[in-house]
Amino acid sequence: MAAHHDFLIALMVTSPFSCAASDGDARTTPGTASFAETSPALGDPLPGLTVSERARFAAGRDAFEEVESVSDGLGPVFNDVSCAACHLQGAIGGASARTVTRFGRVSGGAFDPLAELGGSLIQSQGIGPITSGGQTCDYVAERVPAQANVVAMRLTTPLFGLGLVDAVPDATLVALAARQAADSPATAGRVNLVSNVVTGTLTVGKLGWKAQVPSLAQFAADAYLNEMGITSPLFPHENCPGGDCKLLACDPTPDPEDDGTDTRAFADFMMLLAPPARSTTHGQTIPGERIFGQIGCAACHVPALTTGSSAIAALDRVTFAPYSDFLLHDMGMSGDGIAQGQAGVRDMRTAPLWGLRARGVFLHDGSATSATAAIVAHDGQGRAARDRFAALPAGQSKLVLAFLASL
Numbered sequence: 001m002a003a004h005h006d007f008l009i010a011l012m013v014t015s016p017f018s019c020a021a022s023d024g025d026a027r028t029t030p031g032t033a034s035f036a037e038t039s040p041a042l043g044d045p046l047p048g049l050t051v052s053e054r055a056r057f058a059a060g061r062d063a064f065e066e067v068e069s070v071s072d073g074l075g076p077v078f079n080d081v082s083c084a085a086c087h088l089q090g091a092i093g094g095a096s097a098r099t100v101t102r103f104g105r106v107s108g109g110a111f112d113p114l115a116e117l118g119g120s121l122i123q124s125q126g127i128g129p130i131t132s133g134g135q136t137c138d139y140v141a142e143r144v145p146a147q148a149n150v151v152a153m154r155l156t157t158p159l160f161g162l163g164l165v166d167a168v169p170d171a172t173l174v175a176l177a178a179r180q181a182a183d184s185p186a187t188a189g190r191v192n193l194v195s196n197v198v199t200g201t202l203t204v205g206k207l208g209w210k211a212q213v214p215s216l217a218q219f220a221a222d223a224y225l226n227e228m229g230i231t232s233p234l235f236p237h238e239n240c241p242g243g244d245c246k247l248l249a250c251d252p253t254p255d256p257e258d259d260g261t262d263t264r265a266f267a268d269f270m271m272l273l274a275p276p277a278r279s280t281t282h283g284q285t286i287p288g289e290r291i292f293g294q295i296g297c298a299a300c301h302v303p304a305l306t307t308g309s310s311a312i313a314a315l316d317r318v319t320f321a322p323y324s325d326f327l328l329h330d331m332g333m334s335g336d337g338i339a340q341g342q343a344g345v346r347d348m349r350t351a352p353l354w355g356l357r358a359r360g361v362f363l364h365d366g367s368a369t370s371a372t373a374a375i376v377a378h379d380g381q382g383r384a385a386r387d388r389f390a391a392l393p394a395g396q397s398k399l400v401l402a403f404l405a406s407l
Contacts, residue, residue, distance in 0.1 A: 039277040040274035040275075040277055041091070041277070042090040042091040042093075042094060042160065042276060042277075042355070042358060043090070043091025043092050043093055043094070043160075043273070044091075044273075044274045045057040045272050045273065045274055046163065046272050046273070046274045046314040046315070047274065047314065048313055048314040049272060049312075049314055050313075053272060053312060053314070054272075056265075056268045056272065057268065057269060057272040057273070059265055059268070060265040060266060060267070060268035060269025060270075060272070061092060061093075061269050062265075063262050063265035063266060063269070064082070064083045064084055064087075064092065064093070064265070064266055064269045065082060065083070065084040065092060066082060066262075067081050067082045068081050068082060068228055068230060069081075070127050070252060070253070071253065072230065072253075072257065073228075073229070073230040073231065073253040073257025073258065074127065074228055074229055074230060075125075075126060075127035075139055075228075075229040076126060076127050076130070076137070076139035076229060076238070076241055076247065076248075076250070076251055077123035077125065077126045077127075077139055077140075077141070077142055077229055077239065077241045077242075078123050078125050078126075078127075078227065078228045078229040079100060079123055079124050079125065079226075079227045079228070080098075080125070080227060080228065081228065082228075083223065083227075083266060086098045086156045086227070087156060087158070087159055089156075089158070089358060089359065089360070090158075090355070090358040093158070093159040093160055093269070093270070093273050094158045094159070094160065094355075094358065095155065095156050095157055095158040095355075095358075095359050096156045097155070097156075097360060097361055097366060098155070098156045099153040099154055099155050099156070099365065099366055100121060100122065100124075100153070100154050100156075100227075101121070101122040101124070101144065101151065101152070101153060101154075102119075102120045102121055102122070102151070102152045102153075102154055102336070102338045103119055103120055103122065103144045103145070103148040103150060103151045103152070104119055104120050104148060104150045104337075104338055104339070105147055105148055105149050105150065106149060106150055106337070106345065107149075111150075111338070111339035111344075111345055113338075113339075114145060114147060114148060114243075115243065116243045117145040117147060117148075117242065117243040118142050118145070118239070118240065118241065118242040118243040118244075119145075119148070119243070120338060120340075121226055122141075122142045122143070122144065123141070123142050123226075123229065123239070123241070124141050124142070125141055126138075126139035126140040126141055126142075126241065127139045128140075130250045130251075130252055131250065132249065132250040132251075132252060133249070133250075135249055135250055136250065137247045137249065137250035139241055139247065139250075142241065142242050143242075145242075150337040150338065150345070151337075152336040152337050152338050152364070152365065153364075153365040153366065154209055154336070154364055154365065155361065155363070155364060155365060155366040157208070157209070158276075158355055158358075158359070159270050159273055160273055160274065160275050160276050160354070160355055161273065161274065161275025161276065161320065161322065161352075161354065161355075162207065162216060162219075162270045162271070162273065163216065163270060163271035163272055163273065163312075163315055164275060164305075164307055164315060164318060164320045164322070165206055165207070165322065165326065165352075166206065166207075166215055166216045166270075166271060167307035167308060167310050167315045167318075168206065168305050168306070168307055168308070168326070169307075169308040170191075170203055170204040172305065172306070172308070173191055173204050173206070173325070173326055173327065174191055174204065176189075176302070176325055176327065177189055177190050177191055177325075177327050180299070180325070180327070184299055186381065186384070187296065187299045187300060187329070187381045187382075187384070187385075188381075189300060189325050189327025189328055189329045189350065190327055190328050190342075191204045191205070191211070191327060191328070192204070192205040192210065192211040192212060192328050192340075192341050192342045192343045192347075192349070193205070193341065193342055194211075194212055194213070194214050194340075194341040194342070195341070196214045196215065196218065197218055197221075197234050197235070198215060198217055198218060198234065203215075205341060205343075205349075206326050207219050208340075208349065209336065209348060209349060209351075209364045210328070210338070210340040210341065210343035210347065210348065210349055211326060211327070211328055211341075211343065211349035212340040212341050212343060216267045216270050216271050217234070217263070217264075217267045218234060219267070219270070220263045220264075220266035220267040220270065221233075221234035221235050221263045222234075222235065223266075224258060224262065224263055224266070225238075225239065226239065230257045230258055230262075231255040231256040231257045231258065232256050232257070232258040232259075232260055232262070232263045233256055233258075233259070233260045233263075234260075234263065235256075236255050236256040237255060238251055238255060271312075271315075272312075272314070275320055275321075275322070275354055275355075276354045276355030276358065276407070278321070278354070278406055278407060279357065279405075279406045279407075280406075281406060282406075284398070284399050284402035284403070285399075285402050285403045285406040286403075287399050288399035288400045288401070288402045288403030288404075289303075289403045291392070291396050291399055291400050291403075292400050292403055292404075295385055295388035295389055295392070295400075296384060296385035296388060297385050297389070297400075298323075299385070300324075300325055300327070300329055300350045300381070300382065300385075301323040301324055301325075301350060301353055302322075302323065302324060302325040302350075303321055303323055304319055304320065304321050305319070305320060305322060305326075306318065306319045306320075307320070321354060322352040322353070322354050323352055323353035323354055323407065324349075324350040324351060324352035324353065325350050326349060326350065326352075327349065327350060328342075328343050328347040328348065328349055329347065329348065329349075329350060329380065329381045329382065330344075330346050330347055330380040330381050331346055331347070331348045331378070331379055331380040331381065331382055332346055332379030332380025332381075332382075332383065333346075333379045333380070334348070334363070334377050334378060334379040334380065334382070335347060335348055335379075335380070336348065336364050336365070346380060348364060351363075351364075353404065353407050354407050355407065356371065356404055356405070356407040357404075357405050357406070357407060362374035363377055371401055371404045371405070372397075372401065375389050376390070
């Protein structure tokens, strides 16, 4: 076990980070905490929250579950009526088998999201006919245009533990990418520098299948607009249905439709949502994790990261185990064909493995129905580890799968 412990320690990275001032509640002394000592159930708040932080979590969860209506700003095109409609597997905030559709066109090696045709995200529902100012607009589900030659499905991702991910300093992931490039260039990841609408600068993307979103605040506002059609101060303008901006003439609710209250509540819920607890380790999971590292899986599915300093004690310099480096990797034919930010058509962010046992389907499109199928589908920079897994004796591959089933 000593070598295994050293392997985990070598993958832990720390870096300074600052957050907003605390709310004045009593809090524990900050330090390097670990979630190995706690076992929250799926959907629970982070352990160790103050009374007011737990109240913020509860209020955020209520907002997350709230069903929106046209009078709230829903639409005019949208994918569903609440956050919880898609994030419900295992508990509110989980994954689901729901997918959204992305499309675009690749020509001459360049990706065009076809924004003028409503791309790259399809909104699968519309609020129907609306008459305003003597004009009637019929808002219907969007369709993939004939000009698209790339169509990809994206699975709903779980939100458990994202406050910890959000609290990892950008510098930590930049340093991790640099270390990978020096130690193992064939499998090295890279950060996706994306537009941060809060800071007005390029910052490191951490969230989403392409690491295309830099923070929970932006993630909440982005989803409110793109999944429910509700505008907010961070995204104050409606999407043009099918790219036809003339249809916004009948939009019944003035923008922004949310004054920031709901998006802040969504972000609070996600920030304070506990990570998935690991099941009890046993005689198969411990050697299975060792083999997982030996065949190269842990080069990208990094076992442990550490948050920076935070005014929230439960997020302050905490070591956690997401089994992801949150970096982009060239996944070859198992990429989704969509480009976002600095993520190319073959690039995908390393999917975190924590909570794996609570999911029914895997990969970005949900096409794998088992952990084995997901491993076998790896390509590009994941191909060598995939091949080493395939070459394992049956007993050893069984141990790896037992380890994955414990996450």
